[in-house]
Structure formats: C-alpha cells, structure tokens
Amino acid sequence: MSDYMDGNMLAGKLGELFAVDVTAAVGTCVSCGAAMAIAQTRVYPHAPGMVARCPTCDAVMLRLVRGPDRVWLDMRGVTSLQVAVPGD
Amino acid sequence: MAALRDETATARTIVLDVPQWPGHLPGQHVDVRLTAQDGYSTERSYSIASASMDAKLELTVQRLMDGEVSPYLTQTLAVGYPLELRGPIGGWFVWDPDGGSDPAGATAPAAPTPVLLVAGGSGVVPLMAMIRARAEAGNRAPFRLIYSVRDPSAILYGDELTKRERAGDGLEVTYVYTRSAPPGSSVPTGRINAAVLTSAGWPVEASPAVFVCGPTGFVEAVADLLVRVGHDPRAIKTERFGPTGGQR
Numbered sequence: 097m098s099d100y101m102d103g104n105m106l107a108g109k110l111g112e113l114f115a116v117d118v119t120a121a122v123g124t125c126v127s128c129g130a131a132m133a134i135a136q137t138r139v140y141p142h143a144p145g146m147v148a149r150c151p152t153c154d155a156v157m158l159r160l161v162r163g164p165d166r167v168w169l170d171m172r173g174v175t176s177l178q179v180a181v182p183g184d
Numbered sequence: 185m186a187a188l189r190d191e192t193a194t195a196r197t198i199v200l201d202v203p204q205w206p207g208h209l210p211g212q213h214v215d216v217r218l219t220a221q222d223g224y225s226t227e228r229s230y231s232i233a234s235a236s237m238d239a240k241l242e243l244t245v246q247r248l249m250d251g252e253v254s255p256y257l258t259q260t261l262a263v264g265y266p267l268e269l270r271g272p273i274g275g276w277f278v279w280d281p282d283g284g285s286d287p288a289g290a291t292a293p294a295a296p297t298p299v300l301l302v303a304g305g306s307g308v309v310p311l312m313a314m315i316r317a318r319a320e321a322g323n324r325a326p327f328r329l330i331y332s333v334r335d336p337s338a339i340l341y342g343d344e345l346t347k348r349e350r351a352g353d354g355l356e357v358t359y360v361y362t363r364s365a366p367p368g369s370s371v372p373t374g375r376i377n378a379a380v381l382t383s384a385g386w387p388v389e390a391s392p393a394v395f396v397c398g399p400t401g402f403v404e405a406v407a408d409l410l411v412r413v414g415h416d417p418r419a420i421k422t423e424r425f426g427p428t429g430g431q432r
Contacts, residue, residue, distance in 0.1 A: 107274040117275035135276035
C-alpha cells in the first residue's frame, strides 16, 4: 500500500507548537525500539488528523489533530525525542 | 504573486514577493493556505524551487486533475494576488550548501561529499532548489541527478538543467523515461532500476549523500534499490508526496 506520505509533512503543524523542528529530531518507537527522524515516519493524512507510524514495525508513534482553535498531540508511541541543538 | 511561468502543460512556477522572508535551505517547503469567502480554508505543502539567495520565492506546482488547491494555483491565480504562506518549514530533507548535508557541520571534510539526487516527476522541485543553491553558493560538491519522467514533455526545468550541466562545474543529469524516450536516449525506457542507479549514480565507496523525492511508491522502490546496491541507509533522505491531499 502506498496511501501514506511521510513525516516531512508534519513540519508545519508541529512548528505551530515547538520552537525546534521536530521532524529533524530522532524519535524512538515504543513498540520496536527503532530510531528514526520523525521525517521518516509514515504519515497517513486521511484519518481524522494525521497518524504517523513507525517505518519498521508500523506501530502508531504520533497523532496530531488540528481543530479550529486547538491542537491535540498524542506522542505515546515515541519513547524519546533526540533534538540537535547548537553546541556551546 | 509577482510572476507566473509555465514549466510544462500542467505545471506552473509561481514567483512570490515575500516581505521579510528569512531565507531557507534547499529542500524546505512552505504551507500555502487558501481561504474561501465563506471561511472554508485548506492548506497544502509545496516545496520551494528557488535558492535561498534569490530575491523572490518560487514554487512549482503540478496541477492535479482532481486537486482542490493545485488547479487554483496553476490556473486561476494571477499576478498581484496575495497568498497566505507559512514557512520555511522542514529541517530534515535539506542540503546545506555551506556545510554539505550535515547541518551540525561538526567536521569540515577535506573534499566535499558527492550528492546523488533521484527525482520522480515533480519530486524534482526540492532537488532543483539544491542544484540552484549549489551554483549560487559556488559549492563544488559533485552532483548527479537521476530524473524519472513519463516522457520528454513532462520534464521540469529542462533547458535550465541542460545549461547548468554544460557549465561543466560538476553537475550531471540522467533522464529515465517511464513511457516514451526521445531518440538517442542512453537509458532504456522504464522504471529506475539498480543498473541505472549504479551507472548514473555514485559508486557506494564514494559515500554520497542521497536525496530521493517523488510519489510514495517511487520513493520506496528507489530507496530499497539504493540499500540493495550497498548504500548506507543513514545517508539516504527521502520525501514522499501522495496523489491527493498532500504535498505538491
């Protein structure tokens, strides 16, 4: 099936919430332990909101629903997020 | 909206004057929001085609037959219309002409890392931004573009690619035609295969940075082939777009 896109498309919506670009951060999948840039997740945009799945095991890593006046973000499928920051 | 330029029968470049544009890295995109008079609004993501140093921001939009936004952007929109943009966005599928593909820039390599770009259809747009940015920055990283298109009439930026390739400063372009090739084409008609990636790409030992952009099925197939011929999966960056509802 190729009815999915990828985490690159989450950048604008996540950018409404976070000061750093979360799509370039490395997330670890709760289900299988695979680590990948959030940009590399498989994103299914046709659900009510966007569902990002692990490219290795297909578990749901992140869900994002944008309402008219609020955003719901469910990241229970991500154990950790590793964000590159400028060095001291 | 500062200007419009037809690229093919179904693709158009939209040139925008963006006040206080902060600059961008090639590969980044913008979200375009359209709002109807009744308040209904919808948003699409489009890759930036221009290099950061360009004064104007350029997007190339492929018209989708059943699209909600692309017909408006490619047919209705006229010079002078305002557009609502958010961006630049996306920090992963980017190539930094000032620091290779490593945004941290921790180590300055002795020789620039070669770059392999693989485009499927309008997936060439963000890769074109990389080619333009490379030229503008005077970056000498050797670039190879493998560009899969249906037939010659579907090529975006064909004249410019030819001109840039003839400049002889390290850009090589190989077209792969999926339906019909012009006479004299060096590559057999059909999908990109391992032989094309090996002959028109870089040897695995060159450890190139690889960027693949196109429809989801194309990206999956090419990324799998690249790994199979021995490229490091960590060096392969991908961007997919869907037939509906999404990017481009």
